[in-house]
Amino acid sequence: MAHCQSKACWFGLGLLSGAAAACLYAWLTNGARRDAERVADAVLAAQGQAAQAVDPEPLPEPATDIVEYRGFVIHVFCHALGTGRFRAVCDIWDSGAVALEGGSPPSTYPTPAEARVAAIAWARQWVQHNG
Numbered sequence: 001m002a003h004c005q006s007k008a009c010w011f012g013l014g015l016l017s018g019a020a021a022a023c024l025y026a027w028l029t030n031g032a033r034r035d036a037e038r039v040a041d042a043v044l045a046a047q048g049q050a051a052q053a054v055d056p057e058p059l060p061e062p063a064t065d066i067v068e069y070r071g072f073v074i075h076v077f078c079h080a081l082g083t084g085r086f087r088a089v090c091d092i093w094d095s096g097a098v099a100l101e102g103g104s105p106p107s108t109y110p111t112p113a114e115a116r117v118a119a120i121a122w123a124r125q126w127v128q129h130n131g
Contacts, residue, residue: 064078072092072093072131074093074120075093078112078116085108086110086111086112087104087108088119089102089103090104090122094131103123103126104122105118
């Protein structure tokens with residue numbers, strides 16, 4: 001230990017040890033901040049990869065079917081809602097005018113083909129009851 005006999009000497013030692021402690025604290029927290037930034041970057045990258053993995057499957061073409069039934073024209077549009085989730089929506093036309101816009105069965109389907117088949121069946125029932 002230092003041999004100080006004056007107050008100025010003790011004051012200088014206190015000042016020096018405080019500065020050393022402050023430098024040590026700054027060095028430790030700076031390293032922790034860099035580590036936290038690296039972890040945050042890794043988490044964001046993982047979330048970005050997960051979001052890409054969950055993107056909906058691309059649909060072939062515009063996925064539109066046009067069906068005629070009892071004088072009505074049914075336009076079917078299929079939409080991807082997520083991986084393995086599809087919904088088809090129908091516009092039903094009568095004599096060149098829209099009779100129903102955006103009608104659909106109230107559920108989702110695992111493939112676009114199943115969604116289209118269900119939407120066409122739903123539209124035919126609508127025509128039977130309302131046409």
